[in-house]
Amino acid sequence: MxxxxxxxxxxxxxxxxxxxxxxCPSMSSSSxxxxxxxxxxxxxxxxxxxxxxQPLQDGGLGWLVTESSTRPPREARSRPPPERFAAIRADGxxxxxxxxxxxxxxxxxxxxxxxxxAVRALLKAGANPNVGDYWRDVPLVEAARKxxxxxxxxxxxxxxxxxxxxxxxxxxxxxxxxxxxALVDLLLRAGAxxxxxxxxxxxxxxxxxxxxxxxxxxxxxVARPDWRLFDREGLTPLSVAAANGQYAxxxxxxxxxxxxxRGDRTFRTPLWWAFSxxxxxxxxxxxxxxxxxxxxxxxxxx
Numbered sequence: 001m002x003x004x005x006x007x008x009x010x011x012x013x014x015x016x017x018x019x020x021x022x023x024c025p026s027m028s029s030s031s032x033x034x035x036x037x038x039x040x041x042x043x044x045x046x047x048x049x050x051x052x053x054q055p056l057q058d059g060g061l062g063w064l065v066t067e068s069s070t071r072p073p074r075e076a077r078s079r080p081p082p083e084r085f086a087a088i089r090a091d092g093x094x095x096x097x098x099x100x101x102x103x104x105x106x107x108x109x110x111x112x113x114x115x116x117x118a119v120r121a122l123l124k125a126g127a128n129p130n131v132g133d134y135w136r137d138v139p140l141v142e143a144a145r146k147x148x149x150x151x152x153x154x155x156x157x158x159x160x161x162x163x164x165x166x167x168x169x170x171x172x173x174x175x176x177x178x179x180x181x182a183l184v185d186l187l188l189r190a191g192a193x194x195x196x197x198x199x200x201x202x203x204x205x206x207x208x209x210x211x212x213x214x215x216x217x218x219x220x221x222v223a224r225p226d227w228r229l230f231d232r233e234g235l236t237p238l239s240v241a242a243a244n245g246q247y248a249x250x251x252x253x254x255x256x257x258x259x260x261x262r263g264d265r266t267f268r269t270p271l272w273w274a275f276s277x278x279x280x281x282x283x284x285x286x287x288x289x290x291x292x293x294x295x296x297x298x299x300x301x302x
Contacts, residue, residue: 107122119139136167145174147175156190165199169200170204206229206231217249254289
C-alpha cells in the first residue's frame, strides 16, 4: 500500500514500502526514526546498563543511585525512659510535678488553687502569664473557669493576653457561660473580642443566651458584637435563646439590637424555633418585640 497524502500525514496502516514522497514514519518495531536516523531498539534496551554503579560526584547522576538506608534497626531506636512508664503505672500521669517544670508550671498550679498571693509572687519573679501547661491551659482561662475576679485582674495587670484559649475556651466565653458579668466587664475593658469563638463553636453571646444570662448580654452589647454569627449548629444567639426557652436572654438580645428576623444557616428565624419547640410564650414575646410572622400560624396564639 502506498501513501499518496501530503507530508506529515499519520495515516494508520501505512507500510514501510512507501513512495519517495511519503513522509509516514515506519511502523516497524525493529527501529525508531529520529530526525532521519535509525537507532536500533536493542541499543535502547542496553542504555540502563550504562549507568555507573558508583554515585557520580559534582553534579553528575549520583542522585539516580539509591543509597542504603541509614535508619537504625527497630531494637536500636530510642524509647521513652522507663521512669515515664512507671509514673503512668503509678497515677496515670507521666507529666512531672510543677516544681520540676519551672515558674510557668508553678504559676498554673497556683492559678488552679486560686492562690492570688502565690500568683503575684511568681509573676513578680518573672513567670510568663501567657505560657500554657502540658494540657494547653493558661492561667487567665483558669481564673475565668473559677470565677476568680481578683486572680484575673492580677494576671491582666501582668500582661496576660485576654484572647488566649485554654482547653478550647476563651476567658470571655467561660465568663459569659458562668454568668459572671463583672468578669465579662473586666475582660472587655482589657481588649477581649466579643466575637471570638471557643472550640465548641459558641461566641460569648451564644454561651450567655444558652444559659439565660441576660445581664451578661447587656454587658456584651456595650462592645457591639456581631449578633448574626452562627454557632456550630448554625444558629444565631437569638435563635439559641428562642429554642431553649430563655425569655430574659431573648428579650435582652432583641433590645440590644439582635435582628429578630435573621434566619439561621438554613433560614429558620427565632420565631420559627419558638413554634418548632412548642413554646408559644416565646413566640408571643418575639411578636411583641417586633418579629414578623411570615407564614407561621400566629393566629393560634390568640
